[in-house]
Amino acid sequence: MVVTPLAEDFTLRVIGRVHSPFHEKFGIPRQPGLVKVPATLVMLPPFDSPEMFEGLEDFSHLWLTFAFHACLEQGWKSRVRPPRLGGNVSKGVFATRSPFRPNHLGLSVVELADVEITHGRVRLHVRGADLLHGTPIVDIKPYVPYVDSVEGAVGGFAGEAPDRRLRVSFTLSAEQVLARHPDGERLAAQLVELIALDPRPAYHKENKDTQRTWGMRYAGLDVRWRVENELALVTEVVDQGQENQ
Amino acid sequence: MVVTPLAEDFTLRVIGRVHSPFHEKFGIPRQPGLVKVPATLVMLPPFDSPEMFEGLEDFSHLWLTFAFHACLEQGWKSRVRPPRLGGNVSKGVFATRSPFRPNHLGLSVVELADVEITHGRVRLHVRGADLLHGTPIVDIKPYVPYVDSVEGAVGGFAGEAPDRRLRVSFTLSAEQVLARHPDGERLAAQLVELIALDPRPAYHKENKDTQRTWGMRYAGLDVRWRVENELALVTEVVDQGQENQ
Numbered sequence: 001m002v003v004t005p006l007a008e009d010f011t012l013r014v015i016g017r018v019h020s021p022f023h024e025k026f027g028i029p030r031q032p033g034l035v036k037v038p039a040t041l042v043m044l045p046p047f048d049s050p051e052m053f054e055g056l057e058d059f060s061h062l063w064l065t066f067a068f069h070a071c072l073e074q075g076w077k078s079r080v081r082p083p084r085l086g087g088n089v090s091k092g093v094f095a096t097r098s099p100f101r102p103n104h105l106g107l108s109v110v111e112l113a114d115v116e117i118t119h120g121r122v123r124l125h126v127r128g129a130d131l132l133h134g135t136p137i138v139d140i141k142p143y144v145p146y147v148d149s150v151e152g153a154v155g156g157f158a159g160e161a162p163d164r165r166l167r168v169s170f171t172l173s174a175e176q177v178l179a180r181h182p183d184g185e186r187l188a189a190q191l192v193e194l195i196a197l198d199p200r201p202a203y204h205k206e207n208k209d210t211q212r213t214w215g216m217r218y219a220g221l222d223v224r225w226r227v228e229n230e231l232a233l234v235t236e237v238v239d240q241g242q243e244n245q
Numbered sequence: 246m247v248v249t250p251l252a253e254d255f256t257l258r259v260i261g262r263v264h265s266p267f268h269e270k271f272g273i274p275r276q277p278g279l280v281k282v283p284a285t286l287v288m289l290p291p292f293d294s295p296e297m298f299e300g301l302e303d304f305s306h307l308w309l310t311f312a313f314h315a316c317l318e319q320g321w322k323s324r325v326r327p328p329r330l331g332g333n334v335s336k337g338v339f340a341t342r343s344p345f346r347p348n349h350l351g352l353s354v355v356e357l358a359d360v361e362i363t364h365g366r367v368r369l370h371v372r373g374a375d376l377l378h379g380t381p382i383v384d385i386k387p388y389v390p391y392v393d394s395v396e397g398a399v400g401g402f403a404g405e406a407p408d409r410r411l412r413v414s415f416t417l418s419a420e421q422v423l424a425r426h427p428d429g430e431r432l433a434a435q436l437v438e439l440i441a442l443d444p445r446p447a448y449h450k451e452n453k454d455t456q457r458t459w460g461m462r463y464a465g466l467d468v469r470w471r472v473e474n475e476l477a478l479v480t481e482v483v484d485q486g487q488e489n490q
Contacts, residue, residue: 058401156303
């Protein structure tokens, strides 16, 4: 067999887009699966045909290969400072899962909740995605446990799941906004989990600036909170109207 | 944050090439890790700088994202017939790891054996790759066990590792060629494992054509064998001279 060597670059087509409650990078968990946030993969024609997905429903999890599209313009770096190391130790970019990598490809394992077929077009409902709304998908593969789950693998500086969690509470006014929201109970539970992971940059976790307000847009909500020691207080939730989920 | 949507296609650069003993597709295990075959990832400039890999040696395993370059010309299919199902049941391409997929991206976990730095350029030595010689690499990521190893994941039709193995023996003349080869002992052990996996297409496994000879090129050897019931007999090994490893 003679294999023609691939030229030094080649072109990918976007096969689908992520519809996710994350409308900005701040607040997105740093790995998939930490919070069971729902998201939808809207497949683009001709990659939305049901026959292309037949049998996928027998798998519990999927690999998504995607582009870190919000980081494309910033290019790539040889060395990065992983948040897991407090942001003050640098590592080679290929020793990390940083978005600032050559080719800007990301890889996330997500739980498959449902294969929806409407008007002959496929949407995949998943849980646990750590992906920005609009993220372009370039491949979907089944998670094959006997191959992908490596027994005894050693994880370097990212050896264990982060176990630190903040306690999260809401002011009365924030609670009331969520109580009026048709999906408020589920969203409140998701916000508790997301904020408990403490998305603040590491160098802020050390200081005592308890007056500083942090904010994220999530599922059409504008959410603000302050942190004092191990407690996060959600001070304000503004319902900007249903955008996505 | 305003994110410019990515156009419907974008271009990847090849960051490295696989140097592997597999010089043809026939005989390559159908998943990584089944046989600890050694391979080398030769990084291409500017992606071969040691600082880009600093810290990688603390991880035991890597994810390789690569292009199935030998299948590019054949394009993609909506449905494929996975070898695991005997080649006579079809599944949607996204429910498989088939190379005949949109974008032709592959994903393999391999064991990291060594990060070699020679004259300021990086080569990664890995084990267990199921990749053809010359395969273009587009990303390298560390395997992060607490994220990538999903407890309780269900693997559909590929739920368990294939456990059927052939017994493999050599004719005297084949044994003698390996005995004269400087790396013959190691290569013989690898050939035993590779042939034991029985790379024949499923529809041949049923029939009794014990006269048919199968062959593969592996690490500069031209290897031929026949199969009768559960026994493979390696009838001929020709040393074509050291090519790779």
